[in-house]
Amino acid sequence: MRNKVTxxxxxxxxxxxxxxxxxxxxxxxxxxxxxxxxxxxAIGLYFYIEQIRYGLGITAMRDYSTWGIYIAxxxxxxxxxLVGSLMSAILKLSGAHWRTPLTRxxxxxxxxxxxxxxxxxxxxxxxxxxxxxxxxHARIQSPITWDVIVISTYxxxxxxxxxxxxxxxxxxxxxxxxxxxxxxxxLYKVLALGWSHHPEQEKILRRSEQxxxxxIIPVAFGIHTVTSWLFATTxxxxxxxxxxxxxxxSGAFMVGAGGVIAAMYIFRKAYSLDNYLTDKHFDYMGKLxxxxxxxxxxxxxxxxxxxxxxxxxxESAHLKQLFFGSYSPLFxxxxxxxxxxxxxxxxxxxxxxxxxxxxxxxxxxxxAWFKRFLIxxxxxxxxxxxxxxxxxxxxxxxxxxxxxxxxxSTLAGALLIITFLSRLFPIIPIAxxxxxxxxxxxxxxxxx
Amino acid sequence: xxxxVQHNDRREFxxxxxxxxxxxxxxxxxxxxxxxxVEITGEMVKLLSPEGEIVEIDKGxxxxxxxxxxxxxxxxxxxxxxxxxMVIDLARCKNLRKCHDACEKMHHCGPDNEFLKVxxxxxxxxxAPYWQPTMCFHCDEPPCVKVCPVDATYKREDGIVLIDTDxxxxxxxxxxxxxxxxxxxxxxxxxxxxxVAHQHYSPETSVPAKMGTVSKCDFCPDMTRKGEMPHCVxxxxxxxxxxxxxxxxxxxxxxxxxxxxxxLRDRAGYRYLEDMGTKPRVYYLPPANRSFPxxxxxxxxxxxxxHEK
Numbered sequence: 221m222r223n224k225v226t227x228x229x230x231x232x233x234x235x236x237x238x239x240x241x242x243x244x245x246x247x248x249x250x251x252x253x254x255x256x257x258x259x260x261x262a263i264g265l266y267f268y269i270e271q272i273r274y275g276l277g278i279t280a281m282r283d284y285s286t287w288g289i290y291i292a293x294x295x296x297x298x299x300x301x302l303v304g305s306l307m308s309a310i311l312k313l314s315g316a317h318w319r320t321p322l323t324r325x326x327x328x329x330x331x332x333x334x335x336x337x338x339x340x341x342x343x344x345x346x347x348x349x350x351x352x353x354x355x356x357h358a359r360i361q362s363p364i365t366w367d368v369i370v371i372s373t374y375x376x377x378x379x380x381x382x383x384x385x386x387x388x389x390x391x392x393x394x395x396x397x398x399x400x401x402x403x404x405x406x407l408y409k410v411l412a413l414g415w416s417h418h419p420e421q422e423k424i425l426r427r428s429e430q431x432x433x434x435x436i437i438p439v440a441f442g443i444h445t446v447t448s449w450l451f452a453t454t455x456x457x458x459x460x461x462x463x464x465x466x467x468x469x470s471g472a473f474m475v476g477a478g479g480v481i482a483a484m485y486i487f488r489k490a491y492s493l494d495n496y497l498t499d500k501h502f503d504y505m506g507k508l509x510x511x512x513x514x515x516x517x518x519x520x521x522x523x524x525x526x527x528x529x530x531x532x533x534x535e536s537a538h539l540k541q542l543f544f545g546s547y548s549p550l551f552x553x554x555x556x557x558x559x560x561x562x563x564x565x566x567x568x569x570x571x572x573x574x575x576x577x578x579x580x581x582x583x584x585x586x587x588a589w590f591k592r593f594l595i596x597x598x599x600x601x602x603x604x605x606x607x608x609x610x611x612x613x614x615x616x617x618x619x620x621x622x623x624x625x626x627x628x629s630t631l632a633g634a635l636l637i638i639t640f641l642s643r644l645f646p647i648i649p650i651a652x653x654x655x656x657x658x659x660x661x662x663x664x665x666x667x668x
Numbered sequence: 669x670x671x672x673v674q675h676n677d678r679r680e681f682x683x684x685x686x687x688x689x690x691x692x693x694x695x696x697x698x699x700x701x702x703x704x705x706v707e708i709t710g711e712m713v714k715l716l717s718p719e720g721e722i723v724e725i726d727k728g729x730x731x732x733x734x735x736x737x738x739x740x741x742x743x744x745x746x747x748x749x750x751x752x753x754m755v756i757d758l759a760r761c762k763n764l765r766k767c768h769d770a771c772e773k774m775h776h777c778g779p780d781n782e783f784l785k786v787x788x789x790x791x792x793x794x795x796a797p798y799w800q801p802t803m804c805f806h807c808d809e810p811p812c813v814k815v816c817p818v819d820a821t822y823k824r825e826d827g828i829v830l831i832d833t834d835x836x837x838x839x840x841x842x843x844x845x846x847x848x849x850x851x852x853x854x855x856x857x858x859x860x861x862x863x864v865a866h867q868h869y870s871p872e873t874s875v876p877a878k879m880g881t882v883s884k885c886d887f888c889p890d891m892t893r894k895g896e897m898p899h900c901v902x903x904x905x906x907x908x909x910x911x912x913x914x915x916x917x918x919x920x921x922x923x924x925x926x927x928x929x930x931x932l933r934d935r936a937g938y939r940y941l942e943d944m945g946t947k948p949r950v951y952y953l954p955p956a957n958r959s960f961p962x963x964x965x966x967x968x969x970x971x972x973x974x975h976e977k
Contacts, residue, residue, distance in 0.1 A: 275879045276838075277856030283780075286843045286853060346838015346853065346880030350818075353837050357818040364817035364841055455811060455847045455944055603849040604941055605802055608787060609967060 234654050238396055241646045241653065244491065245399075250639075257636045264629020267622040268343060276346055278622050284607050285600045285617035290344035292592040293627050296475070297337035297634070298447045299468070299588065301374070303476025304330025305440035308381045309433040318504050320656055321496050321648045325483045326476075327382035328647075332637035334375050334443075336630050343626060363449045370442040377436045383411075384429055388422075388651035391415035404644070444469045451595070457534040458599035461527075467519040471588065474512040474559075478584030481505050483638070485578035487647050496648050499574060506572030509584070513563045520559070537602045546616070547598050550590060558587015738890070740832045743871040746824030751914035752887055753827070754898075755931060756801055757921075758955035760906045761786070763799040763965055770903030771803075771885070775874050776864050781852040783874075783885040784900055788968045797962050798955035801900070801908065804829060804850040804885035805940065805948030812842035812851065821882070827914070827949050828889055830871040833881040842882055847944050851884045897922060906959065914949075 246254065271278050281288040307326035311319040342348050358365050390412035397408060415421060448468035451459035461467070484505070488497040527535045528543070542551045562580045565571035571580070597617055601607070607615060619627075659665065711727040763786055771777070771784040783803055790797040806829045813823050820836040823829050843851045857879045865876055872889040888898035896902070901909040902922055912919030912928060919928045931937065935953040 275854070275856040279855075282855065283843070283852050284849065286840045344839070346840065346882075347836065350835070350837045353818040353820075353835055357820075357835060359817055359819050362815050362817040362841070364815070364839060368817075450841070451844075453815065454845045456844065600844065604847045604944075605785075605849050606787060606789075607849070609785065 233657065237654050237657070238392060238650055240493075241496070241648050241650045242393070242397060243643055243646055246643065250490070250643075254636070254639060257632045257639070260625075260632040261629045261636065264626050264632070267626050267629075270622070271343075271626070272348065276344075278620065280613065280617055280620045280623060282610070282614040282617075284603060284610065284614055285597065287344075287596055287600060288617060289593060289597075289619045289623060289627050290340055292589070292596040293630060294337055294340045294344065295447055295468075295592040295596065296589050297333045297340060297630075298371070298443055299472035299475050299592070300479045300585075301330045301334040301337060301378070301476070302440050302444060302469070302472040303480055304378050304381060305436045306473055306476055307480065309436045309440070312429075312433050313437075316504075317656065318501060320652050321493075321501065322480055322484065322505070323385065323652075324382070324645070324647055324649050325487065325642075326480050327378060327385075328638050328641045329476075329479050329483060330378045331375070331382050332634040332641070334371065334378060335637065336634045338371060338375070339633075340627075340630050343630070363446060363453050366446045367443070367450065370439060370446050374436070374439045374443045377432055377439055381429070381432050381436060384425060384432070385649055385652065386645060387411075387413060387415050387425065388417065389646050389649055391417065392650050393646070407644070441469060444472045451599075455604075456599050457532075457602060458538040458595075461523060463519060463522045467516075467523050470512065470516040470519050471591065474509065474516045475585060475588035477505060477509045477512050478562075478581040478588065481509065481577050481581035482585060485574055485581070487642065488574070491647065493648065496653065502574045502577050503569075503572045506566045506577055506580075509580075510563055510566045513559055513566075513584075517559055517563065520555070534602070534604065538599060541598055541602070542594065547594060551594055554587045554590045554594060557583050558591060559584075736893070737868045738870045738872045738893070740834050740869070740871055743830055743832070743889075744822060744824065746826035746828060747889065747893060748825065749915065750826040750892075752806070752889075752892065752949065753912060753914045753919065753928060754887075754901075754950045755910040755919055755928065755937060755953060756950060757908050757910065757935075757953040758798050758800060759953060759958045760908045760960075761799040761801060761955075762906065762960040762963070763788075764905065766903040766905060767801055767900035767909065770899040774888075774899045775883075775886075776858075776860055777852070777874075777877065777883070778858070781854065781858075781877065781883065783850075783852070783883070788964070796955075798958075799962070800952070802848065802850070802940070803900070803950070804887075805848055805946070805950040806887055808947035808949060809945060811845040811847065811944075811946060815841045815845045817841070826889070828887045830886055830889075831874070831882055831884060832871050833874075833878045833883060834869065836878075836881040838880040838882070840882065847941060847946065848948075851882050853882050854879050 267278070279288060279290075303326045307319050308323050312323075342351060345351065354364070354368055358368075360366075390408050393408040394405070394412045397405065400408075445465040445468065448464040452461055452464035454460065481502070484497050484501065487493060524539070524542075528539050531539070541547050562584050565576060565580055570576070601615065601617070706726075706728045708726050709728045712724045713727050713730065714722055714724050717723050765786055768782070768784050768786055772779070772782065775783055777783055784801060785803070786799055786801045788797050789800045806827055808823075808827070810821075810823055810829050813821050813829060816822075817839065818835055818837055820833070821829065821831045821842055838853070840853060843849075843853060854877050858877045860876050867873075867875055869876060869878075870890070872886060872893075874883050874886045877883050891898055897911055897920075898909075901911045904921070907921035907923050910919035910921045910926070910928075910931065912925075914928060917928045918925055919931065920926070931953070932951055936956075937951040937953050939948045939951055
């Protein structure tokens with residue numbers, strides 16, 4: 221039974237868990253963190269308004285490098301959002317119960333990043349004022365239309381996967397959260413939908429979660445496959461690859477796992493959750509990340525080695541630029557620090573301790589962002605018809621300061637959403653934690 | 669002599685009398701026998717009739733064609749019973765860039781938004797370099813049209829691929845989809861003289877361009893509607909560009925009108941990057957038996973080759 225808060229024998233323990241996992245007000249560090257993120261976002265918004273007034277000319281994108289870091293950032297957000305389906309669906313269906321304290325963190329990351337993926341695409345549009353054309357004049361032949369459909373579907377399912385397991389927690393907050401403000405209490409009350417921990421309610425909820433967990437897997441594969449098709453459906457060397465769908469999905473699961481590990485570490489530190497996010501969780505996540513990284517390594521070998529073996533004329537300029545040319549320092553850094561070293565370190569038990577894991581997770585995330593850069597940008601500098609008689613700046617895309625800032629502010633915005641959600645709602649599911657503990661004590665199987 | 673050049677006569681007109689464009693002033697067409705509004709001036713002009721006779725008529729009979737504004741909706745239809753095609757004779761190009769300049773002038777597109785480029789190409793190290801004008805190839809399997817999410821760029825019945833910049837959302841997917849880099853984007857507010865900025869926008873002229881949207885070579889359908897040649901074709905003094913109608917199997921460079929099929933057969937015409945499967949409507953004739961020896965221009969002298977395979 222999910223959450224019998226009043227069971228006498230376990231009452232004290234239940235209260236302790238509830239107290240431990242209640243959302244808490246920001247401390248001093250929390251306030252500084254929020255303030256810094258808000259300032260970054262405000263300046264980013266100012267630059268974006270400038271971009272609306274003066275056009276995308278404020279970026280370094282030009283006719284050849286026509287997609288830049290906005291698109292790379294979009295791919296990054298879509299990638300990291302896949303963590304929701306990994307933790308809430310794939311691990312759930314495979315019966316990995318240790319995932320319980322990580323599900324909410326993952327869903328929050330998923331929702332925040334998929335929201336910002338959608339936003340970043342609007343930022344990249346030359347005419348955001350005509351956004352409605354995407355719906356009014358939608359053409360089903362275009363991969364962009366597929367992306368719109370599949371991203372909005374994924375957003376809805378992710379929101380449900382965040383919200384449904386939250387309902388019992390919201391009821392607990394409604395009944396036990398004392399020191400919050402009135403609007404906060406009302407919010408819990410409204411969102412709890414009159415939840416009374418009734419077995420019938422729990423049955424419906426469990427069933428809904430099960431359906432959503434199954435539904436989200438094809439949609440999750442869909443969003444990142446379709447995103448890879450934005451590139452793979454073109455004829456350009458570097459993008460014209462049948463490997464792109466699985467290559468993108470495996471990379472997405474990898475960076476998603478990295479994102480959860482980083483968030484776990486920070487929440488554990490910030491809210492002293494050592495009893496809930498234990499070393500065991502880090503160990504399991506580390507093993508999972510190794511597996512996902514190895515899969516990604518496999519697709520990387522397919523993606524780069526096979527065309528490099530053939531060296532078709534059109535591909536060779538692109539590959540040589542990555543391997544030995546102007547992008548080679550970035551390319552090799554990303555491959556080594558963002559993939560190879562994480563694999564090697566996490567293979568060892570000592571590498572799967574929280575702090576080394578945190579460092580590795582940051583390397584994976586940063587590497588993943590620049591990997592998206594390397595997927596999107598170098599290809600465009602090798603058009604079939606030579607790029608000539610254009611200014612030097614057109615030939616070597618280097619994002620402008622404002623472009624970097626706008627991109628950075630979308631990342632800050634996603635962090636802000638994660639921060640606010642974790643301020644409002646329990647970052648570790650209270651009801652499920654109690655339920656699992658009771659089941660363990662009584663030696664009953666865990667219903668998941 | 670036919671009294672008027674009407675819609676149905678265009679085929680005949682293009683086939684036999686493309687030379688007329690050189691004789692008739694660019695905004696006039698015959699309005700003979702509509703005497704009610706004609707003032708006889710007594711001043712006579714010589715014209716070449718579609719039958720090839722030189723005739724003389726009073727200047728009062730010459731009437732400017734009213735400028736028909738083709739709206740974005742009307743532009744989607746295309747010109748009926750036409751299939752426009754271009755052939756570029758690389759053996760005749762000596763990089764005079766008159767085509768480029770005329771295009772830039774008429775489309776007000778400026779050096780950052782070139783619709784037409786003339787590039788130095790060299791297929792292999794041992795082969796001699798040559799000059800190649802490139803533009804939108806108006807492909808029959810256009811990858812740009814395929815990917816457009818809002819139907820802002822479309823393929824017309826007459827073979828032309830156009831852009832409706834009133835609908836374009838500026839996602840630039842068409843630009844990355846085009847293997848020929850034919851498309852250009854207005855990254856900032858384009859600057860025009862006042863009279864251009866106030867023109868009625870038409871996809872057939874691509875003027876005035878709008879910030880945040882894509883534009884490209886449009887094959888000048890506004891000119892073909894008038895029975896005239898695209899600007900690049902009429903600007904080239906060396907007859908590099910042949911333009912015409914695939915249905916009629918005739919193309920002309922302004923000086924001579926030839927059978928399209930014969931020209932492509934006899935001169936081994938080809939299409940650029942045929943293996944892309946895009947089926948361009950622009951053909952090239954190889955740079956064999958050239959009219960001019962290759963000469964570097966100032967740009968390529970400094971930069972070396974523009975293209976090495």
